[in-house]
Structure formats: structure tokens, C-alpha cells
Amino acid sequence: MSQPFAEITADEHDRRAALHGPLTAAVRRLVEASISTGADCETIRRAQRALEEIADTLEQQRHDDPRTMRHAETGRPISWADPVIGLRNPIAPPLTVEHTESGRCWAEFTLGAPYEGPPGRVHGGICALVLDHILGEVASEGLRKPRFTGTLTLKYLRGTPLGPLRAEAWVDRTEGIKAFARGQILDAEGVTVEAEGIFIMPAWAREAG
Amino acid sequence: MSQPFAEITADEHDRRAALHGPLTAAVRRLVEASISTGADCETIRRAQRALEEIADTLEQQRHDDPRTMRHAETGRPISWADPVIGLRNPIAPPLTVEHTESGRCWAEFTLGAPYEGPPGRVHGGICALVLDHILGEVASEGLRKPRFTGTLTLKYLRGTPLGPLRAEAWVDRTEGIKAFARGQILDAEGVTVEAEGIFIMPAWAREAG
Known part of the structure; x- marks a missing residue:
């Protein structure tokens, strides 16, 4: 019971972190920019349409990986989507x-x-x-x-x-x-x-x- | 003390809500997509670069509006950036x-x-x-x-x-x-x-x- 999670190798963890970390960081910048931007209407509408197109692309394929995995080397659980620590959740600081x-x-x-x-x-x-x-x-x-x-x-x-x-x-x-x-x-x-x-x-x- | 906020007219409130609501909604879709996407590496890297460019554009101008305003008709405070109710905060459900x-x-x-x-x-x-x-x-x-x-x-x-x-x-x-x-x-x-x-x-x- 203490280790119910699918294992992920250290290399695979690092590969995923290197791929998804920067994507999530870019969305975090957009979270801040949504709040702080003083751009004109036309710029905001253009940005909105471009963001929707990117969302369309990313939504075309969904992964079916387990939500939490266990790091093969450290034994620690990796919660990719967690709203506090998740490397793939832009809501998380993280x-x-x-x-x-x-x-x-x-x-x-x-x-x-x-x-x-x-x-x-x-x-x-x-x-x-x-x-x-x-x-x-x-x-x-x-x-x-x-x-x-x-x-x-x-x-x-x-x-x-x-x-x-x-x-x-x-x-x-x-x-x-x-x-x-x-x-x-x-x-x-x-x-x-x-x-x-x-x-x-x-x-x-x-x-x- | 009970009404320390700058006033916003109903029309101006609706104009801003109609402009920023869809932008924030687009970023919310990207928050979900960051978590759920199973796109290939090249698609993710391309999306990341495109998002960074849009962030660059939105960050060029920052507004200096007060954080909270008072709706002229309802008298209710409008907290645009709040992490629970903020219409301009993609972290908020809202x-x-x-x-x-x-x-x-x-x-x-x-x-x-x-x-x-x-x-x-x-x-x-x-x-x-x-x-x-x-x-x-x-x-x-x-x-x-x-x-x-x-x-x-x-x-x-x-x-x-x-x-x-x-x-x-x-x-x-x-x-x-x-x-x-x-x-x-x-x-x-x-x-x-x-x-x-x-x-x-x-x-x-x-x-x-």
C-alpha cells in the first residue's frame, strides 16, 4: 500500500520535466499578463484568438498517464498536475x-x-x-x-x-x-x-x- | 471608510468584462491543456514559443488601474484580479x-x-x-x-x-x-x-x- 504508483525512471522524469516545465512556465506568464496587461482592445482580441488556436492544438491529443507516478531513484511520488506542487499545473506557484x-x-x-x-x-x-x-x-x-x-x-x-x-x-x-x-x-x-x-x-x- | 474604491460605470464595467473575460477564458483553457495534453514534443515546443510571444506582446503595456473598483449601479466592489472571483485571473474558477x-x-x-x-x-x-x-x-x-x-x-x-x-x-x-x-x-x-x-x-x- 505504501507505493501504489506507476514507476517513472529518472531519465524519463527529467525528459518530461524539460518538455513540460517551459510550457507551463509560459502559461504562468500568461496568467500574470491577463491580470496586468494594459494592451489595447485589438491586441487583446488578437491574443485571445491566438491562444484559442494553441489550446485547440494542445487539446487534440490527451495523455492517459497516471496522475501520480513514483520516481524510480528517489522513491518520491511525482504529482504532475497538483495545484500546489504540480510541474504541469500553471495554477501552482509551484x-x-x-x-x-x-x-x-x-x-x-x-x-x-x-x-x-x-x-x-x-x-x-x-x-x-x-x-x-x-x-x-x-x-x-x-x-x-x-x-x-x-x-x-x-x-x-x-x-x-x-x-x-x-x-x-x-x-x-x-x-x-x-x-x-x-x-x-x-x-x-x-x-x-x-x-x-x-x-x-x-x-x-x-x-x- | 465603507466605500474606499474608485467608481466604474456599468457600461465601462461591461465593456471591460466583454474584452477581458474571453482572454482569461482562453488562458484557463491553456491551464487545463497544460495538464492534459498528450501532444508530441515538437507541437509542445512550438506552442510554448507561440505562448511566449503572446506574453511578450501583452506584457508591453501594463495598466495602472486600481485593483478593486466599485460598480456605480450595484455599489458592489469588483475585484478583477482576485484568485477566487477575479474575472481577469485565470487561476480563479471564477x-x-x-x-x-x-x-x-x-x-x-x-x-x-x-x-x-x-x-x-x-x-x-x-x-x-x-x-x-x-x-x-x-x-x-x-x-x-x-x-x-x-x-x-x-x-x-x-x-x-x-x-x-x-x-x-x-x-x-x-x-x-x-x-x-x-x-x-x-x-x-x-x-x-x-x-x-x-x-x-x-x-x-x-x-x-
Whole structure:
């Protein structure tokens, strides 16, 4: 049960990352440009039609690869489409979550205009999205074990500025099928949001376990 | 303090929505296509270069409009770039939040592949993003009054399926500078996630009264 994913070789992973990373990065630029552009009507309409044509082309063939694969060398799951870490999801910043030997997780990342709530600050719900994800990663031992969010509590100490940020998470304790995780988002001045969550092993994993 | 935003006429709002809505929709298609495409390497590289050229064009001119405007007819704030409701933000599904006369908020929306966490289910953090937003809207009387998230607690009753969903929120009570809001996400079978949050009026708004 701990490794239910199709394996991908290191070479094949790197080949796909090199192909899809730049495509996704180009779409991320367009996400920002949609928000910030001051181009005239004609330029915007021309851009829109050109983007639709490119979408037509890309949509002609759909892959049927599994959603998550296991990296043959590192053993880590690769979630290509995840909205927080997915290399192929332009919604994702994306976070690269590091795992320390002591079992903690951390990520350093930058959030810009698409993630803004109050002026100059990260939308509170985006902080929740990042924290749910990193607490889930640490509670599931790097997504190796299925653990779904049971409860999540967020405490917003102050506004989180757009720009470079850090997220951290660790497991406080485990009790049977429950893992109690904690974490936080920090800017250069310290913690902006604290989180704690209970992550639960689903019934099917318990039976298979 | 209750209406600090620049006004936009109904006509100008509709003109901008008609111009930028289709551009943003085209970028949303590309977000999905980035995840799902099975096109060959040459097609993907060509698409990437074409997208970069379009981004170059759109980035040449940046607008300096205020981030949020007030609709002259409805009096409602328009948050063009918001990651949940923003008409110009391709990350946003986007939600159209309705306000009832009794002060409740609700939205019906559809979440697809870009918002997926576990297979076929909405990422827990995306549920948190939606709920933080709609609780914040109801607590701030439709974003008319500045109220920032203090705490937010989410209880995940079961997985939220991708597809058509509904979110609802209401204010339980207010105490001085604090509004206590509650809400939920529902699929056709009922509630999947419950939320409660405390939303706080910032110091500058208190002083400005």
C-alpha cells in the first residue's frame, strides 16, 4: 500500500520535466499578463484568438498517464498536475517541498499578483491552500501514505506580503490512524500564519495496510 | 471608510468584462491543456514559443488601474484580479458570489482538473481557498467593509468530487470588531466540508470609523 504508483525512471522524469516545465512556465506568464496587461482592445482580441488556436492544438491529443507516478531513484511520488506542487499545473506557484531527515517539510517560494487578496498581500485562502498541502505532505510521509485532511485550523497573525516566502510543517504526534501536523508560513520578519491539522488514513488504506 | 474604491460605470464595467473575460477564458483553457495534453514534443515546443510571444506582446503595456473598483449601479466592489472571483485571473474558477437579502452568500461553480488533489477529488487546500473567500465576503458585507481572516477552521466530512459544487456562508454573530462566520461546500449529496472563521476589522479601519 505504501507505493501504489506507476514507476517513472529518472531519465524519463527529467525528459518530461524539460518538455513540460517551459510550457507551463509560459502559461504562468500568461496568467500574470491577463491580470496586468494594459494592451489595447485589438491586441487583446488578437491574443485571445491566438491562444484559442494553441489550446485547440494542445487539446487534440490527451495523455492517459497516471496522475501520480513514483520516481524510480528517489522513491518520491511525482504529482504532475497538483495545484500546489504540480510541474504541469500553471495554477501552482509551484512549490518544491523539501523533506529533512528528521521528517520535517519545508519550501521556499515566491507569490506574485495571481495570488493577491488585499493590496500587496497574499489572499488568506492561498495561505490556507499552501498550508493544507505542506501539512498533508508531512503527515503522509511525503505523499507516500494516503492521509486525507480531517480538520485544519489556521491562525492569521498578520498579513502575508507578496514576494519570497517560506512554509514549514512537522508532525506533532500520531495516534492510530490520525497524524497531528503543525506548520507555518514565514516572511523575512517571521511567522505570518500558523496551522494545525489532523490527517486521517482512509478506510481502504487501513484494510489494505 | 465603507466605500474606499474608485467608481466604474456599468457600461465601462461591461465593456471591460466583454474584452477581458474571453482572454482569461482562453488562458484557463491553456491551464487545463497544460495538464492534459498528450501532444508530441515538437507541437509542445512550438506552442510554448507561440505562448511566449503572446506574453511578450501583452506584457508591453501594463495598466495602472486600481485593483478593486466599485460598480456605480450595484455599489458592489469588483475585484478583477482576485484568485477566487477575479474575472481577469485565470487561476480563479471564477466564483460569482450571490448575496441574499438576509445577508447570506452563495455560489455555484464547477471545479475541474486544475483543482484536483486525490484522484477525482478537489484538493483539500482548494476547498479551504473557496471557503476562506466566501466566509470573508459574508463577514465583510460583500467586501464593502475591510475584514481580514483571524482564524479559520475547516472540517472535512468526506472527499469533495470534481464537478458542479455549491458554497454557502453566513454570519453567526458579530462582537465588536469581530464577525463570526460559518459556511460549507456541498455536492449533490450534501455537505462535504464545513468551515467557521473569525474575521477582524483592521486597526486602520477602526480609526477611520
